[in-house]
Amino acid sequence: MTTPEYEVSAPDGLRRALRDAVDQLGAPDGFTPHLERPGDPSHGDLTTNAALVLAGPLRRPPREIAMELADMLPTGQSGIAAVEVAGPGFLNIRLDDDVLWEGLAGVVPAGSDWGRSAAASSERVNVEFVSANPTGPLHVAHGRGAAIGDAVASLLEWTGHSVEREYYVNDAGRQIELLGRSVDARMRQARGETVEVPEGGYQGEYLSAVASRIAAESGENSRPGTESPAGNAAEPAESLGDSGRIADLAARAAAILRDEQADDLDRFGVRFDNWFAESRLFEGGEVPELLARLELSGSAYRDDEALWLRTSDFGDEKDRVLVKRDGSHTYFVSDIAYHIDKRTRQFDRSIDVWGADHHGHVLRMRAALEAAGVDPEFLEVIIIQLVTVMRGGEEVKMSKRAGTFVTLRELLDETGPDVARYFFLMRRAEVPMAFDLDLALDTSEKNPVYKVQYAHARMCRIFERADLDPDRHAVPMREFAALELPSEREVAKAVLRFPEVVASAARARAPYQVCQYLEQLAGAVNGWYHEGNLDPEKRVLAEGPAREARLGLANAVRVTLRQGLRLLGLSAPERMIRELEEEGA
């Protein structure tokens, strides 16, 4: 029996009993009762609307069905403490406390595995993200894509899939040629020539720095006798023809800019398993092979001196050009070849993170894959909407360096990686995002990042104060029965939801769900913790029968917050440095 993946965790016996009960009432074949977590705690721990859904097929009043189901569930067994019928016919189920204590006792021993789960069917997934052209610095929207792509990859890893993080480098084609010509113009400008950066070229000032670096490396500005850089000493550009010189400049500039992008991403905590160069597809002969195959199968045809792909046969609004009249390839050819290459590399799925300006390409890309004989379901695309950086209620528009956009590096200089990452992750990808710099720079707990990190640090500090090593402090299940405060139970229940939150976020490719969970958990934890300020009896370290149980709860919270932060690629500080203390010292 396979339970739908989106089900909440519940004792097996309960699930089985509920299923047997609906079968006995004559539920249609294939009907599976769904258990949910009610929003209102007074509705119990789990609830099902089975009776409401069955009312139609069984042609009976829902409350009547609900009462019969309630009688059939074995109260006192299978973790079921009580069952009651409520509202129009909901079945509200209260679980035995032992279910809670048992779960809680398992958190700390699980350690770095807490929150991870096995997949029903494990897949090899290629997560491709950022993939910015190596023609300039990364901007904030790339940062958003980087954070989301990396977190989605982690979510899949945590739920039993095998993942590779990949960056596709567009190092071929017209944009790269334009880069070369733009660098050439900047080099000439540096020598005092009056030339303009070509129309449609890269105008940003960053290229002047790239140009002077290339000039220095290739010895154009070096003094006689200066040793040229070791290894691949550059061939003097003058010995190449003009187009050769441009191509050479383009390749070097692209390499420099790619390295800068990699540096920024590294600082952001994002590392790729593969940097896949577009040029490889041509060098390896994959593109000609693909074109020949498509033409042979009839999927591609010649018209008006160009080669077209019949994407309209597969849902695209019109056919698309593969090879232009001048004989050069469109980027579309590379993209198709690239995805087929991924399939050839034995991936079951390719999850691509694309900017909003590319959303129109999803349909044709899938159509193209289908035309090439690849199941279009292979490709899954996450569209990242734009980011506007706001300060003092105004949009921050210009970058000092790039001219037209705010760079990721500039943002990191202001906020640091943890805050930037979290802010990018806390909203759904498909919603345009306003990055609130004022809130990002606020170090109080109004800032959700600090709210979560403070809660983690507080739990660590409790153990420090008690002079205990939390990793070695396992609390057995029976001790937890001493937890009696409503706030303690609330925190305990929140902790135990973590694995299903991770699973749900992974399925939805939605890291923001983890953020929401962490904020909610941190809020509950802070409330619980601060009760100790009003009443010293309620402190974790207060002497009394609940001390061990509270230590166990604090420890489970600590592990959960740490795991959640790590999953998202953030640090989990054991101490927060407060400016107040620094100033007062």
Next chain:
RNA sequence: GCGUCCGUAGCUCAGCCUGGAUAGAGCAUCGGCCUUCUAAGCCGAGGGUCGCAGGUUCGAAUCCUGCCGGACGCGCCA
């Protein structure tokens, strides 16, 4: 014109896929709480015609249709 996404509290956003019980959170506002296991915090309150209009349903923020408003696409550019 066509396509995709978005429209929920003053602001930023969840909830929509998989229809159900009084529509949630954070920030902001207002009120209460500090000789603290770090009060840069905690507790409480007010605040919403779920863009509009139809339809399906016992039941619609959620599904369907139309309209209004916004973003982005609609190249033999990438």
